[in-house]
Amino acid sequence: MKSISVVIPARNEETTIGKILDDLNGAIAGCPQYSFEVIVVIDSADDPTGALARNKGAQVVFNRRGKGKGAALASGFNKAKGDAIIMFDSDGSHNPQDIGVFIAALEKGAGLAIGSRVVGGSDDQNVIRLFGNAVFTCLFSLLFGVNIMDVLNGYKAFRHEVVAGCRQRAKGFDVEIEIAAQAVRKGYLIVEVSAHENRRSGGIMKSHALRDGFQILWAILREGSGYRLWRLFHWKKKSGGAANPTPD
Ligand SMILES: Nc1nc2c(ncn2[C@@H]2O[C@H](COP(=O)(O)OP(=O)(O)OP(=O)(O)O)[C@@H](O)[C@H]2O)c(=O)[nH]1
Ligand SMILES: [Mg+2]
Numbered sequence: 001m002k003s004i005s006v007v008i009p010a011r012n013e014e015t016t017i018g019k020i021l022d023d024l025n026g027a028i029a030g031c032p033q034y035s036f037e038v039i040v041v042i043d044s045a046d047d048p049t050g051a052l053a054r055n056k057g058a059q060v061v062f063n064r065r066g067k068g069k070g071a072a073l074a075s076g077f078n079k080a081k082g083d084a085i086i087m088f089d090s091d092g093s094h095n096p097q098d099i100g101v102f103i104a105a106l107e108k109g110a111g112l113a114i115g116s117r118v119v120g121g122s123d124d125q126n127v128i129r130l131f132g133n134a135v136f137t138c139l140f141s142l143l144f145g146v147n148i149m150d151v152l153n154g155y156k157a158f159r160h161e162v163v164a165g166c167r168q169r170a171k172g173f174d175v176e177i178e179i180a181a182q183a184v185r186k187g188y189l190i191v192e193v194s195a196h197e198n199r200r201s202g203g204i205m206k207s208h209a210l211r212d213g214f215q216i217l218w219a220i221l222r223e224g225s226g227y228r229l230w231r232l233f234h235w236k237k238k239s240g241g242a243a244n245p246t247p248d
Contacts (some may be wrong), residue, residue, distance in 0.1 A: 001107060003035045003158075005082030006099075006134030008058070009092035010070035014048040015202030017090050021056035024088070027096035031103065039079055040090065046221045050091070067152075067230040069206065075167035086157040087142050087179075092201030093124065102157035102195045111162055112180065114148060115155035115195025119148020122197035128209050135215055140177065143224030144184045148192055152176045152216070155195050162188060173212040174219035181223035185230070 006024065010017055021038065028036045040053035041061045050060045061079050065071035071089060084106050088094050105113035117125070117133075125133075139149045154176060162183045172179040183190055183193065 001085045001103070003032070003082040004031075004084050004086060004103065005076075005080035006036060006038045006072060006086045006088050007076035007080055007159075008038065008040045008088050008090045009063075009069050009076065010047075010049045011043055011072070011206055012049065012147050013048055013090040014052055014204050015136075016058060016092050016200070017049050017052050019201070020090055020092060020096070021053060021058055024096040024099075025056065027099050030097075031100060033105070037080070037082060039057070039076045041076040043067065043072065044174055046206075046215070059209070062229040063158035066171055068171040069166065070170035070172050071076075072179070073175050074170075077163050077168065080160065084157060084159055087154060089154050090154060091203055093197050093199075095196060095198070098155070098193070098238070099157075100153075101195075102227065105191050105193050106159060108155055108191075109189055110191040112156065112190045114150060114180070114192050115153045115189065115197075116150045116192040117153055117195065117197045118147075119192065120194040120196040123199045124197050132209065132216075136177075136220060139217075139220050140180065144181065144227060146184060146190055148180075149191060150192065151180050153195065153197070155197075158183060159188065162186060170219060171186070172215050173207055176216045177216060177219040177223060181219075181227065185227060222238040 038058040039061055040058045041063050042050045043063050053060050061075055063072040063075040065075055086099060086102060102113045133152050140151045141148055166182050
């Protein structure tokens with residue numbers, strides 16, 4: 001792995017973007033063995049976040065796929081040239097100095113590294129979020145046969161191939177499910193690394209517990225049932241179509 005793209009979705013984050021990019025540029029300077037590109041994805045030319053990001057040396061990309069974090073990330077992935085991609089929020093929730101830990105996990109063989117707030121802690125959880133995250137992560141783990149603790153965390157790093165050739169359907173926060181599902185389907189190892197989540201340092205929350213909760217649940221059921229059917233089909237093909245193959 002030589003090059004890394006950091007993709008940052010940002011909608012009306014003008015109060016936070018400058019400091020975040022300063023801190024991120026500092027962290028990047030600590031990883032001289034890699035070449036980095038920083039891509040900030042905004043939705044409209046009226047959003048001052050774009051000009052501020054450009055001033056800090058970031059490449060600014062317009063999301064033309066419709067409103068939402070998932071749509072913005074897909075626009076960024078489309079432009080990303082790195083061997084690996086790091087998803088990074090623009091509200092101060094994620095600590096730039098953690099990028100080294102994510103990169104190390106990929107270098108050790110993971111296809112997808114997810115920041116775990118269960119291990120790293122969070123200043124931004126409440127009962128609804130904790131409960132929702134626990135239920136959705138359990139359901140995802142059951143359907144996909146993996147053992148993870150925090151599938152919804154937006155701090156993720158993955159090999160570019162995880163999203164290559166995939167149609168990114170998720171428009172909103174269901175993107176977290178789609179990316180993890182793609183990694184499982186393509187057979188990549190998923191690991192979790194410790195990552196602390198800060199409270200957003202300015203601006204306004206873009207997520208909505210009920211609306212995004214339903215969207216996430218639907219994505220888990222849709223992707224999970226598709227994956228189970230795919231597994232069944234491949235297993236049947238391998239076993240010559242026998243419903244209950246008996247050992248020789
Ligand atoms: N370009 C773009 N970015 C978005 C959109 N929706 C969310 N984002 C970004 O996605 C990231 C996560 O959104 P947040 O509002 O922080 O969601 P959250 O973490 O659930 O909410 P907080 O508790 O307020 O941090 C932020 O960097 C947002 O700016 C969108 O429609 N377009
Ligand atoms: Mg946030």
